[in-house]
Amino acid sequence: MTKDGNFKKVVRRHAQETGQRYTEALTDLEGLNDRIYHEPDGDRLLVHLRDRYGIDAVAATKLSVHKTYVFRIDRNDGVPWIARAFPPARSRAGVEGDAAVLRFLEQHDFPAERLAVDDAVSDFDGSAVLVTEFVETVPMPDGQGFGIMGDLLGRLHALPYDESVSRPGGASGEDPHRMGRPRQDLLAGLAFLDAVDTKVAAADRERFERLLDQVRSADDGDGLPEALLHGNLLNAPDHAVMSKNGPVAINWKASGRGPRLADLAYLLWGTGDWSPSRRTNEERVDAVVSAYRRHVELTDEELDRLEGVMYIRPLYLVCIGYRRDLTNGVQFNEWAFIEPPEYFTSTAAATRAAFRS
Structure with a gap:
């Protein structure tokens, strides 16, 4: 079979596994970059912000090499803003949903970034733009970051249900076609891998197929208790920052209703010591659990499924990185996101012990 024939075979498989028609699956794989x-x-x-809001905006500075659509907007007539000019593939309705979440959080006095203006979403060059207030940061207190993150998640998950923020959430959503519940991370992972299937070297095929099987069989958290999720909260400056008034959770693109365990599992995954052996850090786990359970207690089923759910976002990160490196002709070596499996087992065990103590 030709290389083109092999790719058609991959597209057919992708269509079957994701419930899409062939043309939809083809677009899913070939349109990723755009x-x-x-x-x-x-x-x-x-210029757009000046015209839209009548502000004296003088400088737009990119804040991340990864999120190239996020800018700090400095002004002569007021405090800075953050402007997120999302990829055109992300609908305006999705960005309006971000704004609705931020309004809800402000109503409940939750420590999140605030909208810069009431009418915070606008159209610019085919993209939807969201403007929020810039948060002046101070250093995170030494050794307290994981407890602070656990408290933020617990407070968030304890908020009352509200129809205005009931959109599905929890998936990273770097691909705007795959926003929503955590299962969308797994479907996005399949797309990232299937997009480069025909480029995988024979020597790497066995490990690649194991990764595919892991993604296919991962626990997506379906059926577990739900809450409003942040979708991407780690103890890191891209996820939450410390202001003079306390911690502030930022970047709410992935927010929405979903299994609360997915949020907590991702934070717990990030507690480990980053070393070749990736060991569980029980002190950090205890800090997260102690702070979280001041607001929320997990069910026995959540604790039993924790290890499986903990794989969702790390698998996604491996898949997106694998595609990136293979596309760029670079050897992928970020397997530590999902290895060793003993790390997931021991971290889940430490979490169960902390909750049941």
Whole structure:
């Protein structure tokens, strides 16, 4: 079979596994770059914001090499803003959903970034733009970060149900076609892998197939107790920052209703010591659990399924990285996100012990 024939076979398999038609699956795989990568022009964005809001915006500075659509907007007439000019593939309705979540959080005095203006979503060069207030940061207190993150998640998951923020959430959503519940991370992972299936070297095929099987069989958290999720909260500056008034959770693109365990499992995954052996850090686990359970107690089923759910986001990260490196001709070596399996087992065990103590 030709290389083209092999790819058609992969597309058919992808369609079957994701419940899509062949043409939809083909778009899913071939349109990834256009949907994910977006670098808006900062100068044009400044002009748009001046015209839209009548502000004296003077500089647009990219804040991340990874999120090339996120800018700090400095002004002569007020405090800075953050402007997120999302990829065009992300619908305006999705960005309006972000704004609705932030309004809800402000109503409940939850420590999140705030909208810069009431009408915080606008259209710019085919993209939807969200503007929020810039948060002036101070250093996170030494040794307290994991407890602070656990407290933020517990407070978030304890908030009352509200129809205005009932959209499905929990998936990373780097591909705007795969936003929603955590299962979308796994479907996105399949797309990342299937997109480069025909480029995998024979020597790497066995490990690649094992990764595919892990993604296919992962526990997506379906059926577990639900809450409003942040979707991407780690003890890291891209996820939450410390202000003079306390911690502030930022970047709410992945937020929405979903299994609360997915949020907590991702935070717990991030508690480990980053070393070749990736060992469980029980002190950090205890800090997360102690803070979280001031607001929420997990069910026995959640504790039993924790290890499986903990794989969702790390698998996603491996898949997106695998595609990136293979596309760029680089050897992928970020397997530590999902290895060793003993780390997941021991971290889940430490979490169960902490909750049941």
